[in-house]
Amino acid sequence: MDFPVPNFIPFIGGSYILSTHNLEQHKSVYLKVLLALFVFTVVTVAASYFDFGSVAIAIIVGLAIAFVKGFLVAGNFMHLLDEVRPIYWLLMLTVVFFLVLFFMPLLWEMNLVTVQ
């Protein structure tokens, strides 16, 4: 069975395909990413023992490192740095829904949203 896909999907292109000539390059990148992730894990643990003088700063530093690690995994291992556009659209839509989910209880708490 084949299902029709609407024409508004804005990109026609190839999926993530590795040619043999850039295979070696990718293997080298993957190894570097692995080592960087190990280093950032050590930095995360070390930073947790460091006195930043404020819990808020410690949280910002800890999460900033986590975001860098997450970017390395998503960008390289999951190939998001070099993907087709429909996946970017899908993820952007997910982020929008996530932000709604995230801020809805906060707005509720602030009484900006009320039950009729």
Add this chain to the structure above:
Amino acid sequence: MIEIPYNVKPREETGLFNAKLGIWLFLASEIMLFGGLFSAYILLRVGSPVWPPSGETHLNIPLATLNTFNLILSSWTIVKSWIALKENDIKGFKMFMGITLLCSILFLVIKYFEYSAKFHHGIFPSTDNFFGIYFTLTGLHGLHVIGGLIVNYYLWGPGIKMWNTEPERFTNRIEVAGLYWHFVDLVWIFLFPTLYLL
């Protein structure tokens, strides 16, 4: 028999083979699932005058750090197993996917010891809000590890016979399984500092 279209060749409209679009849609729903629980964690934390409510988390940072290294390593080995298939190296695939499976089992064993220690000390999800969200998040993540372990074992074991008949389709299956596994790693990358360190 009707052949399923676009399980190897990318679909013209999307540039993706079906399973890849499918896994990304699934991962989008997973982002909402874990995102909702992360939101719950933040709301519980900002709403509590003291965090954790009992004063101490009693969590084992060295074991969790070991598990972080372990999952990161498994993310690398699964992408290496996919690369091995791209190079027609089935032995390399078996080795790297085998290491991924061992890492998954080690992760669960370490988690078992962590949970056992908590229960032994009378710490349960009902103890306080911190442990409620700790067990929910790590338990759900652990279930995802078990799910990945089952699928990856199938692809490493009985499912490998597809390599002889449809090698490209099998390679795509490994890519899709890898995307799921990287997501499991990604979630842990945020869980580790959030629950154990901050």
